[in-house]
Amino acid sequence: MSRNLAFLGFDLVYIAIVFMFFNWGLLFVSVLAMVMFHLQIVNVEEKFLIKAFGNEYVDYQKRVNRYLGRKLR
Numbered sequence: 749m750s751r752n753l754a755f756l757g758f759d760l761v762y763i764a765i766v767f768m769f770f771n772w773g774l775l776f777v778s779v780l781a782m783v784m785f786h787l788q789i790v791n792v793e794e795k796f797l798i799k800a801f802g803n804e805y806v807d808y809q810k811r812v813n814r815y816l817g818r819k820l821r
Contacts, residue, residue, distance in 0.1 A: 751812050752793075755785045759815075789814065 750756050762778040797805045 751814050756815050
């Protein structure tokens with residue numbers, strides 16, 4: 749269902765914390781953290797996985813979305 753369950757889980761935790769204890773500073777920090785996690789995935793992790801697993805990982809990317817859901821064929 750997701751190529752990045754851990755990062756999705758972190759994002760959901762940040763969103764929940766913002767809803768529970770809303771203030772503008774917390775919202776800013778949460779959005780910043782989610783953007784940094786996304787950049788980590790795109791710029792570091794996915795490039796490493798393509799090098800490590802090659803076409804097998806590229807095929808996996810085509811079938812499964814980065815965060816939620818499967819792609820229709």
